[in-house]
Amino acid sequence: xxxxxxxxxxxxxxxxxxxxxxxxxxxxxxxxxxxxxxxxxxxxxxxxxxxxxxxxxxxxxxxxxxxxxxxxxxxxxxxxxxxxxxxxxxxxxxxxxxxxxxxxxxxxxxxxxxxxxxxxxxxxxxxxxxxxxxxxxxxxxxxxxxxxxxxxxxxxxxxxxxxxxxxxxxxxxxxxxxxxxxxxxxxxxxxxxxxxxxxxxxxxxxxxxxxxxxxxxxxxxxxxxxxxxxxxxxxxxxxxxxxxxxxxxxxxxxxxxxxxxxxxxxxxxxxxxxxxxxxxxxxxxxxxxxxxxxxxxxxxxxxxxxxxxxxxxxxxxxxxxxxxxxxxxxxxxxxx
Numbered sequence: 001x002x003x004x005x006x007x008x009x010x011x012x013x014x015x016x017x018x019x020x021x022x023x024x025x026x027x028x029x030x031x032x033x034x035x036x037x038x039x040x041x042x043x044x045x046x047x048x049x050x051x052x053x054x055x056x057x058x059x060x061x062x063x064x065x066x067x068x069x070x071x072x073x074x075x076x077x078x079x080x081x082x083x084x085x086x087x088x089x090x091x092x093x094x095x096x097x098x099x100x101x102x103x104x105x106x107x108x109x110x111x112x113x114x115x116x117x118x119x120x121x122x123x124x125x126x127x128x129x130x131x132x133x134x135x136x137x138x139x140x141x142x143x144x145x146x147x148x149x150x151x152x153x154x155x156x157x158x159x160x161x162x163x164x165x166x167x168x169x170x171x172x173x174x175x176x177x178x179x180x181x182x183x184x185x186x187x188x189x190x191x192x193x194x195x196x197x198x199x200x201x202x203x204x205x206x207x208x209x210x211x212x213x214x215x216x217x218x219x220x221x222x223x224x225x226x227x228x229x230x231x232x233x234x235x236x237x238x239x240x241x242x243x244x245x246x247x248x249x250x251x252x253x254x255x256x257x258x259x260x261x262x263x264x265x266x267x268x269x270x271x272x273x274x275x276x277x278x279x280x281x282x283x284x285x286x287x288x289x290x291x292x293x294x295x296x297x298x299x300x301x302x303x304x305x306x307x308x309x310x311x312x313x314x315x316x317x318x319x320x321x322x323x324x325x326x327x328x329x330x331x332x333x334x335x336x
Contacts, residue, residue, distance in 0.1 A: 023057030025281040031080030032062035032273075033073055033090040035117065035163075036197055039064070040248055041224040041269050042091065044336060045116065048273025049089075055299055056281050061085075068160060068197050070097035077101045081108055087280035089273075091116040095164035095311075099123030111283040115276040116269070117165040121313025125283055126290035126306070128276045128316045130267030133165070136222075137172030139265060139321060140244055141184075144218040147242035147262045151186035152217030155209050157230055159197040159223040166222050168310075173220065190216070195226045202229035210237055221245030227264065231255035249324045249332035256329050264324045266336060275301055275318055290314050 032049055034042035046062050053060055061080070065072020070093045078101060080088060088105055092098050095118055102112045102123035112119065115128040130136070144154055156173065158166045170192060177184050190213055195202025202225065209216060210233070219234075219241060221227045227247035234241045235258065243255070247264040255261050278298045282288035288296055292314050294306045301318065309315035324332055 024285065025053070025056030025058030025277075028056075028058040028087070028281055028284050029083075029085045030058055030060040030087045030089055030277065030280050031077070031083070031085040032060055033076050033080075033088065034062065034064040035073075035091050035093050035159075036068040037064040037066050039197070039225065040251070044248075045091075045269040045273035048270040048275075049277050051270070052274045052277030052281075052299065056277065058277070058281055060277075064091075065093075068093055070094040070162070073098060074101045077105065081105050081110065085110060086284045087111040087113065089113045089115050089276045089280055090119055092119045092164060093117070093160060094162040095120045097162075111280060113276055113280050113283070115272055117163060118309070118311070118313075118315075121309065121311045124313060126279055126314055126316060127309055128272065128279055128318075129165075130272055130318050131321050132317060132319075133168040133310070134172045136246070136265075136321065137169035138176050140169070140220050140222060140246070141173045141176055143244040143263050143265070144220050144242060145183060145187060147244060148217040150183065153188045153190050153213055153215055154218040154220065155190050155213070155216060156192040156220045156222070157202060157205055157209070157226050158192055158194050158221075159226065161194045163197075163223075169222050195223070195229065197223055197225045199225060199229045202226040203233045206230045206233040207237070210234070210239055210241070216241055218242045218244070221247070224248050224251065224266070227252055227261075228255065231260045234260055247324070249329050249336045250334075252324060253329050253333050256324060256326055262325065265321055266324070267318060267320050267322065268336065270335075271301060271318055271320065274299065275304065275316065279316060290316075 063076045112124045114124050118127040193205045228251045243261040275298050292308045306314045
């Protein structure tokens, strides 16, 4: 009987140690900062942090400024520093504006990861992004070119003028348009306007575009808040203008079904938050430095490799971009 009891106690100890070992993030606290509070895209990202927290055992807090400002993000970061978090995961409204406060965090021993929108290389340890900026930008361009039959005027409605990821995608769109590629020969790009990730402003900026360019054929919207605002404005105006961009499937289903958008795209922000969590925990534990060439096991996402970013820093790509069309959007509406 004593031998049986000893065996049971030993097994209980082994299982408890194993259970503890599975929680690699126990005792680690992460401060998550996103661009703007109340944004459905970033709430989906928070779900990814929640899933990773269940697997790894870390704790996290999350916040974003109401006005989408860099000053608001700086105040949130300063608060996290004061609370002594172990890592920061930041989606930056301005890549340069956060460098000083991020380096203040790093000097205090806090690991800094940017996700979705980078902090400049000198202010971060690692950037986590869905796919390369060139792929994201050119995918949207090719989609709108196909939708309008290869010719006509197009415009872009972006988020904030300082938003680093949108600006990078737009730069690759503009580079492609100026490349001399025959498939863009009959496309006239009339420019970019900014909706500041606000529905009303995005609607109004679209209205101004429609009034200024009566022959406008397409609008690229590389921001989830802007997509439904642009489509609603076009729908209300009764104009035959096609839309593509980076959108939530749930926001765009009615407009895809109505034919205003033939196709929109998005990576899964849940996976982006999930991957950022794994990177943060590994950096804090010293199991991973974020150096170019290193690999990281990211739970259900498998092994990801760090590459060099265009700003000289290191970057981790998920390399997944989902397409929402009449045929596929229903499968995504309950997810994104």
